[in-house]
Amino acid sequence: MRASPGGRAALAEFRANLKAAPRRLYESAFRSGAPTTDRSRSTFVFGNVFLHLHAVRTHRWSLRWTTTLGLGVMSASAFLITLVTGVMLMFYYKPSPDLAYQSIKDIHFVVPTGRLIRNIHRWAANVMVVAVILHMARAFYTSAYRSPREYNWLIGLLLLVVTLGLSFTGYLLPWDQLAYWAITIGANIAQSPRELTDALGVTGLFDPGGFQRLLLLGSDVVGQEALIRFYLLHVMILPLALAALAAVHFWRIRKDGGLTRPADADARLAREPAADTYPVFTEAPLRTYHLAAVVRGRTPAVNDGPEHTLPSMPHLFYAELGVLMLTLLVCVALALVSDAPLKELANPSVPENPAKAPWYFLGLQEMVAFSAFMGGMGIPLIVLLGLALIPFLDRETSATGEWWGGPGGWPLVKRSALVGLAAPVAIEAFAIRFGWLREWFPAIPQLVVTAVNPATLLTAAYAAYSVWCIRRHQSARAGALALFTCFLGGFVVLTAIGTYFRGPNWVFYWSPADWPTH
């Protein structure tokens, strides 16, 4: 058949379209082209559903590394790393008591790169816990929780709880001795309100403890039901919750006007960014954000020129990418030098001795060794409540955004750190040397031990010291600084004792070398 001239033209067009298809595909995905102008750098951010959690421009104060130390982004990076490695582990992990242990062994010894992936997952989880705690401390010590950021502080607290929950649920999955007995203890801590209800004789009528344990384990014992519940929480429910909360957390930063900065931040920054900073906004109008008229609250730069902001692309994004790479480097390096532990197969007839939870729970375990309810539930709840109340009790406005709350803050923090570290050392030394109530008065009622033990006394001492600080400095902020610092100190001391100085039977030893061999 002879091709007609019209047919040839259609064919040529077809060929041209085919040739242009890759470019058109690219253009349909990335509409604004390379971020090379102020305009395309802006669309780069707000044209992308993920990036637009950020503002288009970032204040220069937020970009100083002393503002955040990169800790929030480090928490998020560690979470991403656990997410990716976790999905890879799921290819081989089998959540059943008969198979779980063997499947972890396979991952560790048989699967190519399995051990590395498992190690990175374990280390990234640890890095995440450390980063989240430090990030909370930095938000606290720069008063970043103050109005209008109270809500984001609370979202942050939920993120902390979910992070710890992820660690706790992950700990059971290998189904080794460590896992089994740590979860047995954890589930019984959930049951510990019985310590109160039993002492009051109302457990038959009202048993929140038993209910919590049943909810967690799905049975009377740590078995298949418990494993599948922990697995579901660990790979699905908690990661989804964390991702959703993190999205709110990030969005809120933007809606709260960017990161906290001192009121006079603009004056303290050099008038212009350093000469080698490139690019800066050149074409930006003096009044940006036309929507500012209908958005309530303090939005960024409603009345300011944009001179103290830089385009988020590239300045903020490259910084974030840098922190991500650093976190990855740390996790991989740790994973290469140190293997994730795996003990013997879980044996319900022989408790691991000593049975230790992950390190960040050992401070709790130390308190639990005095009273299950107070150490495991009462005091943690009081601490969480105290943290949640901070932004509503400290309504001061001076020195917001300054490290340590401005002049006078640092000496107070140092003094509080001393109290925070010394008090638990003293009280523990006393209890280790002389024992506690039950040894002196064997018939003492349980309620007295629950109410009066080293952990509750320590909490009371911290509270008293903080109230004293409020009176002495005539400032709620001083009290908050004192209390937060004390709790960090207590956390460090109790965690260290639980980790390094407790051996078999939870007896005090100066060093693991002194542990009796069994």
Added chain:
Amino acid sequence: MTVTPKPSRSRLDAEPVSRRDWLGLTSLGVTAGALLFGLVGLLRLPKAAVLSSPSKKFRVALPEGLPAGEAFVPPGRAVAVFRDARGVHAISITCTHLGCLVKPTAAGFECPCHGSRFAADGSVTKGPAPRPLPWLKVSVSGSEVTIDEGTAVASGTKEV
């Protein structure tokens, strides 16, 4: 019917709830109520009607020459069984603190997890355990003993 023009308001002012919105608000409320009702029903899901835990009652033969006052722990069970001239009794060896298994010793019991100690009758002598170790119901027929881990009896109850 005449329509009186409303005074013009700014677009940023809140609108008053009109009568027409009453329907909308009611249906929203009903929807929320229905969803909540369904959810409360679903909340029963995590608690199975029958738990998958192993049976609490079991039978075991005591070793022939079990010395008086010495503990016999049946394999795989969290119970210590004793026999002396006055009869047989069983004490749970699940620590009342946080559920570790206590070890029978000459003086009583010892918990490896947080150092609780119990006397031979199960009462707490040291450490964080809030309650004594419970005595369990036993019934003896010949050399066989049936133990019910689910039923506690008064301390000191022995069976022959």
